[in-house]
Amino acid sequence: MSQSSQSDSRESNIYDRLGVRTVINAAGTFTDFGGSLMPPAVIAARSEAATHFVDLRELQDQVGLRLAALLKVEAALVTGGAAGGIMLGTAAAITMRCPEFVERTPEVPFEVLRQQSHRHEYDRQVEMCGVRIVEVETAEDVARAVNERTVMMLAYNLAEPLGPIPHAEWLALADRLSLPTLLDAAADTPPVENLWKFNRMGYDMVVFSGGKAIRGPQGSGLLLGRSDLIEAAKKNAVPNEGTVGRAVKVSKEDIVGLWTAVELFVASGDELYAQCDRRITRLQELLKPIPTLISCRIVPEVANHFPHLLIAWDEGQLEVTRAQLKDRLTKGTPSIVTGRVYGTGDQGFLISVVNLQDGEESIVAGRIIHILSSGSR
Helix, strand or coil: CCHHHHHHHHHCCHHHHHCCCCEEEECCCCHHHCCCCCCHHHHHHHHHHCCCCCCHHHHHHHHHHHHHHHHCCCEEEEECHHHHHHHHHHHHHHHHHCHHHHCCCCCCCCEEEEEHHHCCCCHHHHHCCCCEEEEECCHHHHHHHCCCCEEEEEEEHHHCCCCCCCHHHHHHHHHHHCCCEEEECCCCCCCCCHHHHHHHHCCCEEEEECCCCCCCCCCCEEEEECHHHHHHHHHCCCCCCCCHHHHHCCCHHHHHHHHHHHHHHHHHCCHHHHHHHHHHHHHHHHHCCCCCCEEEEECCCCCCCCCEEEEECCHHHHCCCHHHHHHHHHHCCCEEEECCCCCCCCCCEEECCCCCCCCHHHHHHHHHHHHHHHCCC
16 A cells, blocks of 8 residues: 555544544553454444344344354343443342332342452442442351342452352352352453353353454443343343433444354454464564563463463663553554553563554554663653
8 A cells, every 4th residue: 555545544534533543452452442343244234233223122132042042041132331231130130039120229229249359340330220239258258148138149250260259159159049140251252162151150140241352342242141030131221211221222233243243253253362372473573672672472361361462671771661661652653552451460561462453563563662772762
């Protein structure tokens, strides 16, 4: 492509017309930067969906049936992001106990049990259903905490390595107490089999983000699990008015888009590992000339379970700190954003390659070489 045609392409970018700077995403699938880029087939499916009117309930039912069959689970519901899935899963558990919840929040709050070590920002989505979260740390705590207002047991897969009660014991406790369970596994794909692993493990409801590695619409999510709970979630979801789920509306375009993305992901999602490895190898080759720089491949144990590149250098000799490199990459042109992914420790400088586009490895490496070669200047 000629320089003039590249310029024309940049000028036609809708974000340029809005005065919003685009970035090279070396941070990962963070919502801050838009999650991921949808494949052409997903974009086409959303566009086609936008050209017709449908009954949203019928669409959710039909897509849910197809997703459930594909993912080998009882039932499925497309939600407004993983956070929306947490809210609707909580609403479903309450509705099973109190059908009137669909229309009004009880004056006396219901309760949800969660390990203290699993405390998370997304507790807010649970609390927005009017429940109180009760923290526990042992099986004895669980037994003491359960009462007639307890409607669910909540867990975050990201915190599994931290909790004293592992999955199997947590599920056994819930089974003995006849309480439904909800697991947030928003960023826990790939591998593809995680999409059915946790339901088979025994979780009644599992939530995934649709806009991370699955590469569906950024505002979409999946709620997978027991058919009676998914039906209860639907009662609290759009297009029903006056429900808590009305605030996390999901469009017909996003429903169709996520269905398409999941089909693609199941067929080829594990190829993401090889793609990441190729990009890491290329970056390592390009960064070799930097004095004192070392690099290694790192794969987080739980969420974002795909290869990342970790680099380190003698900050005293090169006179550039990790914070300075991050700042200069962000403020440069083009802007290159980086971040820290959970499970990668606090050493070195992390480069996520999952969202790099073809050829961006050279741009990222070139900028790093320039910054680390310039020192404190």
